[in-house]
Amino acid sequence: xxxxxxxxxxxxxxxxxxxxxxxxxxxxxxxxxxxxxxxxxxxxxxxxxxxxxxxxxxxxxxxxxxxxxxxxxxxxxxxxxxxxxxxxxxxxxxxxxxxxxxxxxxxxxxxxxxxxxxxxxxxxxxxxxxxxxxxxxxxxxxxxxxxxxxxxxxxxxxxxxxxxxxxxxxxxxxxxxxxxxxxxxxxxxxxxxxxxxxxxxxxxxxxxxxxxxxxxxxxxxxxxxxxxxxxxxxxxxxxxxxxxxxxxxxxxxxxxxxxxxxxxxxxxxxxxxxxxxxxxxxxxxxxxxxxxxxxxxxxxxxxxxxxxxxxxxxxxxxxxxxxxxxxxxxxxxxxxxxxxxxxxxxxxxxxxxxxxxxxxxxxxxxxxxxxxxxxxxxxxxxxxxxxxxxxxxxxxxxxxxxxxxxxxxxxxxxxxxxxxxxxxxxxxxxxxxxxxxxxxxxxxxxxxxxxxxxxxxxxxxxxxxxxxxxxxxxxxxxxxxxxxxxxxxxxxxxxxxxxxxxxxxxxxxxxxxxxxxxxxxxxx
Ligand SMILES: [Zn+2]
Numbered sequence: 001x002x003x004x005x006x007x008x009x010x011x012x013x014x015x016x017x018x019x020x021x022x023x024x025x026x027x028x029x030x031x032x033x034x035x036x037x038x039x040x041x042x043x044x045x046x047x048x049x050x051x052x053x054x055x056x057x058x059x060x061x062x063x064x065x066x067x068x069x070x071x072x073x074x075x076x077x078x079x080x081x082x083x084x085x086x087x088x089x090x091x092x093x094x095x096x097x098x099x100x101x102x103x104x105x106x107x108x109x110x111x112x113x114x115x116x117x118x119x120x121x122x123x124x125x126x127x128x129x130x131x132x133x134x135x136x137x138x139x140x141x142x143x144x145x146x147x148x149x150x151x152x153x154x155x156x157x158x159x160x161x162x163x164x165x166x167x168x169x170x171x172x173x174x175x176x177x178x179x180x181x182x183x184x185x186x187x188x189x190x191x192x193x194x195x196x197x198x199x200x201x202x203x204x205x206x207x208x209x210x211x212x213x214x215x216x217x218x219x220x221x222x223x224x225x226x227x228x229x230x231x232x233x234x235x236x237x238x239x240x241x242x243x244x245x246x247x248x249x250x251x252x253x254x255x256x257x258x259x260x261x262x263x264x265x266x267x268x269x270x271x272x273x274x275x276x277x278x279x280x281x282x283x284x285x286x287x288x289x290x291x292x293x294x295x296x297x298x299x300x301x302x303x304x305x306x307x308x309x310x311x312x313x314x315x316x317x318x319x320x321x322x323x324x325x326x327x328x329x330x331x332x333x334x335x336x337x338x339x340x341x342x343x344x345x346x347x348x349x350x351x352x353x354x355x356x357x358x359x360x361x362x363x364x365x366x367x368x369x370x371x372x373x374x375x376x377x378x379x380x381x382x383x384x385x386x387x388x389x390x391x392x393x394x395x396x397x398x399x400x401x402x403x404x405x406x407x408x409x410x411x412x413x414x415x416x417x418x419x420x421x422x423x424x425x426x427x428x429x430x431x432x433x434x435x436x437x438x439x440x441x442x443x444x445x446x447x448x449x450x451x452x453x454x455x456x457x458x459x460x461x462x463x464x465x466x467x468x469x470x471x472x473x474x475x476x477x478x479x480x481x482x483x484x485x486x487x488x489x490x491x492x493x494x495x496x497x498x499x500x501x502x503x504x505x506x507x508x509x510x511x512x513x514x515x516x517x518x519x520x521x522x523x524x
Contacts, residue, residue, distance in 0.1 A: 004018075034099060038099075042105050051065055066078060070117060072114055081109055085115070088104055090104055092129075094129075095132040095136060095157065131448065134448050137170040141426050142426045142440050143440070151164050151167055174447065176451070177454060180454065187274065189271070189276055191275055191276065192279075192280060194232045195230070195291070197230070199226070199227050227250050245270065249417070249424065261290075262290045262293075266295070276299055300382060303377040308370070309333070315365045335358070340378070345382070352374060355367070355370070429447060
């Protein structure tokens with residue numbers, strides 16, 4: 001506590017030195033308080049597990065007290081056989097900073113004299129980072145922060161370098177949550193579901209090598225266009241509720257891509273019996289076939305007004321070119337949208353007729369675009385209650401669609417397919433949270449607890465699963481490292497952590513989280 005304040009107003013360097021000094025001491029004070037607190041929580045857990053306090057003797061003659069911690073040698077899980085055996089010291093990286101010399105209590109098995117493997121609730125073995133950093137990374141990714149930004153932030157807080165790989169692993173580890181989300185039953189189903197395909201660019205690594213500006217050999221990267229199939233649920237009970245029910249990254253919008261997606265939703269419970277009345281889609285024919293295949297004629301098919309008006313706007317810009325016709329274009333689009341504000345199908349048809357008479361001479365193609373399959377764009381008038389709600393929410397739908405496009409495009413610069421899937425999942429979660437008036441802070445933090453729950457259901461921890469990672473550069477102009485699964489190493493499975501050298505890689509050595517496997521098969 002030796003900060004020198006001075007008489008008079010402090011300015012410039014002096015003020016900066018004092019503020020920095022105070023900040024440093026605050027961080028030290030926080031870390032100093034955290035350390036004994038974490039140890040105390042572990043001690044508390046030990047007391048509950050053993051059923052006795054620190055100096056209470058163990059009950060040797062009593063019945064076995066089975067707990068889920070086991071002796072690492074004999075496998076005994078009888079807490080009456082376990083005794084406290086001092087502490088070991090470890091370091092821990094937390095959101096407050098680097099904790100050094102954290103004391104973690106140990107247990108010894110009295111049957112064989114070996115250590116008991118203790119899995120504390122608040123602390124995980126062999127993990128460098130405390131869970132608050134896992135939560136931060138989910139929060140940050142949801143806000144479209146890049147790996148690089150998060151790496152810089154963490155390195156700053158911890159005073160040591162935190163690699164992109166580390167952060168990427170923390171993001172990708174929640175992948176099992178995706179699978180869970182996609183199999184969750186839909187019980188309180190929406191009346192309307194809108195299917196849409198949103199095209200985004202996914203970065204993938206190529207095998208060809210090229211030399212960058214600084215003369216280094218770099219793997220070529222290629223942007224592949226993929227489509228995110230989205231099912232957006234809309235409730236027409238006046239609540240304005242909307243939610244992304246499911247999504248899927250696919251190569252295209254073929255029937256082969258749409259059908260399993262639509263079918264998965266049907267399997268999860270999105271059916272007429274649970275309230276589904278109408279399906280909204282754009283003009284894409286193969287989606288229509290997939291919907292017909294799964295739902296037959298049990299639901300009303302409604303063409304997407306948003307897409308229809310967008311096509312009309314495109315044609316209108318062609319036919320009414322130039323800055324001086326801007327006002328005319330605006331007027332035309334207003335009148336076109338107003339058609340769908342009609343109270344009944346009959347009124348909508350009348351409005352279309354008036355619109356056609358007004359505009360056909362000047363913009364024949366625009367009018368033809370609007371007239372094409374017009375009946376399918378007003379199909380929902382046949383449904384009680386749905387129509388009014390949907391008309392009211394046309395602008396909401398438009399905004400939602402724009403939002404989805406923007407978000408999905410922002411996140412799709414991640415290297416690996418898993419990275420892209422998880423990034424999109426986080427955007428879905430974030431949008432759903434916002435639409436239901438929950439904060440992303442809350443939602444992203446509880447997401448991590450959902451993940452922990454999965455983790456403890458007997459499956460191997462997800463951080464040891466998945467594809468091994470290789471380092472590569474996004475492009476010669478971006479000198480930072482990025483991560484991706486090397487195609488040759490995918491699917492070899494991994495449950496442990498190991499270090500491997502990857503000799504033919506032009507960038508030198510690579511660390512791979514792998515269980516031993518035949519290298520000759522996996523490496524090119
Ligand atoms: Zn033992």
